[in-house]
Amino acid sequence: MLHGILISARDGTLAVGAALLCAVSAQAQSDPLPSWNDTEPKAAIVAFVEKVTTEDTPDFVPESERIAVFDNDGTLWTEQPMYVQLAFALDRVKSMAFEHPEWKDTQPFKAVLEGDMKALAAAGEKGLLEIIAATHAGMTSDEFQKIASDWIGTVRDPRFKRPYTELVYQPMLELLAYLRANGFKTFIVSGGGIELMRPWTERVYGIPPEQVIGSSIKTQFEMRGDVPILMRLPQVNFIDDKAGKPVAINEKIGRRPIAAFGNSDGDLEMLQWTTLGGSTPRFGLIVHHTDAEREYAYDRKTEFGRLDQALDVAPINGWTVVDMKGDWKQIFPEK
Amino acid sequence: MLHGILISARDGTLAVGAALLCAVSAQAQSDPLPSWNDTEPKAAIVAFVEKVTTEDTPDFVPESERIAVFDNDGTLWTEQPMYVQLAFALDRVKSMAFEHPEWKDTQPFKAVLEGDMKALAAAGEKGLLEIIAATHAGMTSDEFQKIASDWIGTVRDPRFKRPYTELVYQPMLELLAYLRANGFKTFIVSGGGIELMRPWTERVYGIPPEQVIGSSIKTQFEMRGDVPILMRLPQVNFIDDKAGKPVAINEKIGRRPIAAFGNSDGDLEMLQWTTLGGSTPRFGLIVHHTDAEREYAYDRKTEFGRLDQALDVAPINGWTVVDMKGDWKQIFPEK
Numbered sequence: 001m002l003h004g005i006l007i008s009a010r011d012g013t014l015a016v017g018a019a020l021l022c023a024v025s026a027q028a029q030s031d032p033l034p035s036w037n038d039t040e041p042k043a044a045i046v047a048f049v050e051k052v053t054t055e056d057t058p059d060f061v062p063e064s065e066r067i068a069v070f071d072n073d074g075t076l077w078t079e080q081p082m083y084v085q086l087a088f089a090l091d092r093v094k095s096m097a098f099e100h101p102e103w104k105d106t107q108p109f110k111a112v113l114e115g116d117m118k119a120l121a122a123a124g125e126k127g128l129l130e131i132i133a134a135t136h137a138g139m140t141s142d143e144f145q146k147i148a149s150d151w152i153g154t155v156r157d158p159r160f161k162r163p164y165t166e167l168v169y170q171p172m173l174e175l176l177a178y179l180r181a182n183g184f185k186t187f188i189v190s191g192g193g194i195e196l197m198r199p200w201t202e203r204v205y206g207i208p209p210e211q212v213i214g215s216s217i218k219t220q221f222e223m224r225g226d227v228p229i230l231m232r233l234p235q236v237n238f239i240d241d242k243a244g245k246p247v248a249i250n251e252k253i254g255r256r257p258i259a260a261f262g263n264s265d266g267d268l269e270m271l272q273w274t275t276l277g278g279s280t281p282r283f284g285l286i287v288h289h290t291d292a293e294r295e296y297a298y299d300r301k302t303e304f305g306r307l308d309q310a311l312d313v314a315p316i317n318g319w320t321v322v323d324m325k326g327d328w329k330q331i332f333p334e335k
Numbered sequence: 336m337l338h339g340i341l342i343s344a345r346d347g348t349l350a351v352g353a354a355l356l357c358a359v360s361a362q363a364q365s366d367p368l369p370s371w372n373d374t375e376p377k378a379a380i381v382a383f384v385e386k387v388t389t390e391d392t393p394d395f396v397p398e399s400e401r402i403a404v405f406d407n408d409g410t411l412w413t414e415q416p417m418y419v420q421l422a423f424a425l426d427r428v429k430s431m432a433f434e435h436p437e438w439k440d441t442q443p444f445k446a447v448l449e450g451d452m453k454a455l456a457a458a459g460e461k462g463l464l465e466i467i468a469a470t471h472a473g474m475t476s477d478e479f480q481k482i483a484s485d486w487i488g489t490v491r492d493p494r495f496k497r498p499y500t501e502l503v504y505q506p507m508l509e510l511l512a513y514l515r516a517n518g519f520k521t522f523i524v525s526g527g528g529i530e531l532m533r534p535w536t537e538r539v540y541g542i543p544p545e546q547v548i549g550s551s552i553k554t555q556f557e558m559r560g561d562v563p564i565l566m567r568l569p570q571v572n573f574i575d576d577k578a579g580k581p582v583a584i585n586e587k588i589g590r591r592p593i594a595a596f597g598n599s600d601g602d603l604e605m606l607q608w609t610t611l612g613g614s615t616p617r618f619g620l621i622v623h624h625t626d627a628e629r630e631y632a633y634d635r636k637t638e639f640g641r642l643d644q645a646l647d648v649a650p651i652n653g654w655t656v657v658d659m660k661g662d663w664k665q666i667f668p669e670k
């Protein structure tokens with residue numbers, strides 16, 4: 001169509017053609033979701049946002065109630081070949097090993113040090129909790145924040161050779177910005193550890209620490225001489241996954257979101273809580289990993305980010321399912 | 336001084352006098368803390384805010400880090416003759432009694448129904464927890480929110496004959512607005528139950544639900560047919576008091592506040608966490624209840640809002656102590 005306008009300029013309609021060109025170009029420039037193909041998910045997002053932001057209509061939602069919640073792993077950044085949190089824990093075991101010579105002969109640490117993922121898997125949840133306790137506790141919250149921040153700033157993903165904070169989804173960054181430009185307040189509600197996200201979510205996603213909800217271990221306040229500290233204890237405080245997500249949303253946000261974005265069965269209850277039974281329009285979206293070439297392809301059978309039940313009920317509940325391969329022009333931001 | 340300017344107008348300096356008058360009047364109008372007397376606390380607050388908001392100085396704090404935390408009971412609203420939460424629980428026992436004929440003969444409910452505060456006190460913390468379980472649990476979060484909202488909207492304080500939401504401190508409302516006008520984000524960090532505050536904090540304090548931190552009971556997500564609910568369980572989830580306050584601040588805000596406002600020993604650790612050991616300027620303030628005529632006078636010996644240790648260490652830590660009688664022109668908002 002643009003091409004047609006340009007060639008018509010030869011018969012004296014140059015001015016009109018130029019004006020139209022400008023209009024088309026302005027529209028292209030102002031597309032808030034340029035990395036999304038013009039397929040159903042983009043149309044559904046835009047339709048929802050226009051519906052709840054159009055004043056004097058029954059579907060209008062006041063700004064204070066425009067709460068949008070986003071899972072992190074697999075929804076905003078990549079979760080393969082393993083959760084970034086797990087990569088962090090394994091790296092920590094390796095870098096702490098010289099202080100723990102006994103780990104050479106003790107599972108699950110031996111498995112980590114030898115890169116024996118089969119033995120690690122065999123250690124199960126109990127083994128994983130031992131690793132978390134050893135690597136995430138026993139220091140102050142300030143100390144841990146520095147460790148996490150330093151690690152995330154230096155480590156590279158083995159396949160893409162980029163920092164994990166660059167393996168975030170460009171279309172989702174655009175979506176976050178688009179929602180905020182329309183008066184939404186955006187929150188992360190992740191199964192991941194809260195203190196591993198907070199050092200970088202504001203810079204990367206535009207989401208400040210106070211809008212990041214996640215799993216956590218217990219901390220204890222102490223005065224160390226004149227200096228107050230929060231000591232990290234080797235005990236789980238809260239697992240922000242599955243049915244824990246709506247619980248945390250209610251406790252920490254105190255309002256029911258009107259939009260939820262996830263990618264796995266861990267987000268099922270958050271999607272249900274957000275979209276079912278409310279009196280205003282609601283929006284639910286699932287990112288389906290279908291692009292083995294540009295990222296990964298997985299759903300029902302995967303160790304990390306299993307998507308099975310939520311995929312089955314998505315059409316029944318009217319949730320939008322993003323086919324990463326077909327619906328996204330670009331996966332990661334440009335280098 | 337204003338008077339002096341006015342009488343000098345007789346000798347032809349009328350225009351100058353009028354101009355000065357306007358300037359003085361504009362200054363008075365623009366005083367952001369008009370209910371505060373011009374005593375030390377007001378000067379300290381203004382000096383702190385000017386310090387952290389003046390760019391290109393070593394004390395400047397970027398807007399995103401201007402976090403201010405406020406206790407609620409006794410700091411933002413009245414906590415005598417008993418915490419509003421306790422008044423709510425006792426009222427709930429009375430209104431639920433017809434469904435529980437056995438309460439007539441069972442402590443601690445019998446004590447509540449007979450108004451026997453001595454027997455109630457004798458039931459201790461165990462008795463109180465039984466009352467909380469009976470009155471705050473066993474319904475959905477939506478149902479509880481409606482109960483709390485209806486109650487707070489209709490009940491009147493016995494002494495002042497006003498809704499509790501009008502027994503908030505006018506000088507503190509001005510302080511909240513002043514801080515926000517200077518780029519601060521204001522949070523409540525209260526020992527009170529979170530769900531009893533959230534229905535009204537935005538309207539009364541300008542603090543939205545997601546910036547209200549408080550005590551809570553456990554909730555559980557369930558699908559009731561097609562409708563997702565959060566069921567309130569008779570189990571304590573978190574007590575947001577004393578050493579719990581810094582723990583909750585770290586977990587829920589994820590940044591160290593630069594200003595904290597409290598009134599009792601329950602706020603001691605929050606004040607310590609905020610003001611001690613940070614690298615930027617910090618501000619701590621304690622509201623000291625010294626005005627039996629206009630409100631209440633209490634500190635070291637009271638059932639509710641005991642202020643003892645925090646009062647002792649306030650001068651050592653450089654915390655500002657507000658003498659309600661001397662420092663506040665007005666206690667409650669005009670009717």
